[in-house]
Amino acid sequence: MVLERRLDYDFNGHQVQVKRRARSARRRAKFQRRVEDNQMCAFDLLATVAGKLFLQEKEHPLTSGDKSSEKIQQGFVKEECRDASEAFKTELSNEGCHRRCEHGFVKDDSKNADKPFKAELYVEGSSDIKCLSNSEVQSENCHFKEHSHPKIDGNSHVASMVANSSCLERLGAERLADGKNHNEVGNLSSKVELGLSSKVELGSSGSPYTIGCNLGGDVTKVKDELHKFAKAPVVTSTEMRCLDDPVGERSPVQLSSGGNAKLSGCVDNMPYSTLSEGYDNVPVVSRDDDENFSGCDNPSLETKSFRPISHIGDQSIRKTLAAKYCKVAQQSKHDTLSNSGEFMLIYVITCFLVSHAFCSCSLICFSIGNILVEVVNGNLNETYTSRKNFYKRQRSEMNIPFKKRKIFNCGSFSNSNELVRSGGTYDKKNGASSTSHGTHKDTGMSSLGAHQYSSLGSKDSHVNLRIKSFRVPELFIEIPETATIESLKRSVMEAVTAVLGGGLRVGVILHGKKVRDDSKTLLQAGISHDKQLDALGFTLEPISSQSPTPVCAADSRHVPTVDKPQPLPRYPSSAAIHQRNQSCSDVFPEHRVTSLGNLVESDQDSALSPVNTAVYKRLADSRALVTVPEMGVQALSLLPVPQKSKRPETVQRRIRRPFSVAEVEALVQAVEKLGTGRWRDVKLRAFDNAKHRTYVDLKDKWKTLVHTARISPQQRRGEPVPQELLDRVLTAHAFWSQHQTKQQLNKQHQQQQHQQQPQTCLLLQ
DNA sequence: ATTAGGG
């Protein structure tokens, strides 16, 4: 309605920007007013979430540390939330609160247990949920700085958005500072400090970006960290930083009061520099807070062209927000000013705006306290939960109209086939959510977020995975041109069957890293119902047909296929092999020519092009690297049996590769023409493209063909060769044998003549 | 490197 319209304007960066471009003083004032209005609206919208928290906090002022523990135990019990729209109840029992503590949501520090909630943020869109380590983040920071495309105009939308969020955030900090000044009672200093440390961190390395909303934290520390790893102090002047501050590394204060959230996704064409610039130029009004925010440390970085934009927006927003805050605070009629609400407000707004600024996330899901907030394609959704019964409540169907309302596909990221989405126990709720929204498809994440929160009360958590499909690893099929389509199909089918029939191994990838330890539990590996399962992927790897062994997975992966049996006990059964692998005293199973091997071999041998050759080499090398050392190290160290190991470096036996009928035909044809004994020519003539068919192979095949032709059809094995071909084989063989003998005779004759000739010559002479 | 032949 009104909000909608205003927001539309507010979030329409284009309009805003256009107005900002050419403005006189009067127009500026006018514009400023409008911005204020818009921001107020935005604030209204977003404050419904955070304001609620604020009010909740009022109900239970968190003053002294002594009462904090009690507070925590009490939790948010039957809060009357005086939301602007409707009143609602939330219930969170002590148990629920405790469970939360167990889940790390609350850090029950004796010192700082005053804020029994912590925000968790999940974002989904066309985004890749990514957990960044500190180092990674730092490196991304550098990237962030390196980008310097001064294309502010082109993306005013984004810029303004970010600026706004920044302003909001800053305002929050300001307000918090004010709160400190006005509230000298109690130990608010710590809170204020936390508030000042509110930070939105943003980083990007080109395609993936990470936004970490770090509310509460030792700013100095953070700053130092940033400085430590930042090559240049450029980004320092921005409020948005890329940082991943593990909860565990925070100070107790931070833990108690801070909200921590991570947002990640990918932005392909996002002018990061613009963002940073926008931040750089946001004037910082706060006094000592500035240092904490590290804002405008580098005034020289300010760009005048951009400054007015952010400046106006910033100030006006700040004012607006300040006013709003005062209102809320007054309404609450509580003497003690709790910063948690503000914290959360800042947090929410920041996250919201930032995420929307990036417009790459179709869904944002995060929980604050007992409120689950979903922003789906611009629709703000709140879900209030309690332990016993949680019910979701749709926030007014506020369609926050921002330009990029659709689901944004970053292109670089797609829900690949191997990606796993979480569905899960929360489908019910999710369904409700999705139906209520109706538009967004990405209910998976929504359910994830909801699940993540709601599952706090349930003990038995299951990870629900949905694998849409698997991609079959690359297959190489080599087939003569003369082959029929039928045979081609058959070949493909054989290859596929061979792969699927045991030549594959499932690999688990989490956050881009392969999870090798199969003995880990999902939880240990970091796969849990309450985590971003988007980071989980599966792959099909062409490896041993052996079932993955729980232990020594890395080893079992490369079960070598040594053709020469070792002088060691043999374990023909896979179970035995399994056991051996478990004990890590594996003797390499002999003659384990698996279909996997077939696959690999096919990869190698089907070198129809230089590329394939490269593949061949690579595979061969990798395999050699894998198998040979393993044999040497493992077998020798663990099994000091005097291995003959005549050829420890022996190349693995080639995979059996039955000749197809087409190949046989080609072979017969060539031999008919060239005869036996010229296998090199046969190879060049008929199998030049088949790298895996050596002339020796052809010779052997001819041998077997002759043999096959001579035996009764009942004795033959394998793919039946047409009798016609076999007949030709026999004919050709006979012919060339005769020819050969003839030649030999001729030779002998010639030799005899040669021997005799000199004699005759001599005789003649 | 090829060929021939045994395994």
Added chain:
DNA sequence: CCCTAAT
């Protein structure tokens, strides 16, 4: 298919 002797 491998191995190897002989060419």
